[in-house]
Each structure stands twice: as structure tokens, then as C-alpha cells.
Amino acid sequence: MRYSIEEMQDAYDEINRKERPLVAFGGALGGALPAAALYFLFAQIGGIFLPMLLMPAAVIGIFARYTGFPYRLKPRIPIGILAMVFHFAGCWLLQLNPFVYLLGPVCAGVAISVSKVKLSRVQEFAIGRAEIGKLGPNKSIQPTAKASAD
Known part of the structure; x- marks a missing residue:
């Protein structure tokens, strides 16, 4: 065509x-609040599956997508870094096995891919x-x- x-x-x-990259990052920060609620929900459940740890990164990416509409990779990289840092903080809060920290780059990749418009x-x-x-x-x-x- x-x-x-x-x-x-x-x-x-x-x-x-x-x-708008700054608005997208602000949306990712706003999405960190429901993501934190997911980590507290996982703590209340007791046992968690590893794919459940990717859900907060997806929430962060979705919030960034609908607030700042990033389509290029460069504005989405800080969103992925935020999701990775947030994953490390959640694993530390839940006192998970140190091998679970290796999912940090995967969480960054999930947030980067989900945040693309x-x-x-x-x-x-x-x-x-x-x-x-x-x-x-x-x-x-x-x-x-x-x-x-x-």
C-alpha cells in the first residue's frame, strides 16, 4: 500500500x-505504586511463582505506555532500568533466593517491550x-x- x-x-x-519521554517516566513511577501492591500481595500469599515476578514490570511498562506514548528505544530504557531496580527492591523486601535477582534484566526487557506504543x-x-x-x-x-x- x-x-x-x-x-x-x-x-x-x-x-x-x-x-513525551519525561511523562512516560513519570507514568512508570506512577505504575510503581500498583507494582508495589503486587509485591505485598506476593508476600501475603507466601509462595510465589517466578513468572509472577514479571507482572510488576509489565504494570510499570503499561503505565508508561499510556502516559507518554514512547515508540523509540531510547526513551524506554530508563523505564526498563526503573523496573529492574524495582525488581531488586521487591526481591530484597520479600527476602527471596539470590538467584531470583537474575530476573532483573528480564524484568527490564519486559518493561521495555510492554511500554512500546x-x-x-x-x-x-x-x-x-x-x-x-x-x-x-x-x-x-x-x-x-x-x-x-x-
Whole structure:
């Protein structure tokens, strides 16, 4: 399916306008409160399964996704680091086996992957065109007129 330059430029401007990395990190911090409640729930249950320890990281990622709309990797890395640090704090609070701390990078990966916004097809094409330099805020939409040397 082919999209016009105007459609791709509008889509690219829209996703750049919607993406707010600081708000996404604030949303991740806000998502840490329900994630902490999950850790306290796990402590009350007594025994936990290891996949349950990935749920707080997913909650942090979901909150970041719906508040800051991050689509690039660079704004999502601090969210993953926050989820990993939060996982370490939860494992320390629950006094779990030290081998459970090895799930920290996995929790970071879960938060990073869950926090990515789903893009439409035209937005994906617009990002691809912007990466190769054919679309962007400094590019003109109108085609340039060729000067003929007669």
C-alpha cells in the first residue's frame, strides 16, 4: 500500500508530538505504586511463582505506555532500568533466593517491550522514511523545481 508524502509527514509529526519521554517516566513511577501492591500481595500469599515476578514490570511498562506514548528505544530504557531496580527492591523486601535477582534484566526487557506504543502502518512507513532522510521536520513536502540551463 502506498502512502503520500503528506500522509507520512502528518503521521510522523503526530507520533513525535505525542511522544513525551519525561511523562512516560513519570507514568512508570506512577505504575510503581500498583507494582508495589503486587509485591505485598506476593508476600501475603507466601509462595510465589517466578513468572509472577514479571507482572510488576509489565504494570510499570503499561503505565508508561499510556502516559507518554514512547515508540523509540531510547526513551524506554530508563523505564526498563526503573523496573529492574524495582525488581531488586521487591526481591530484597520479600527476602527471596539470590538467584531470583537474575530476573532483573528480564524484568527490564519486559518493561521495555510492554511500554512500546503500537504504531499504525503509515506511522511505521513514516519512521522508515525519516530514518533514511527522506522525511522529517526540515524536509520540504513540495517537490523542488528543476532549473533548466537552456
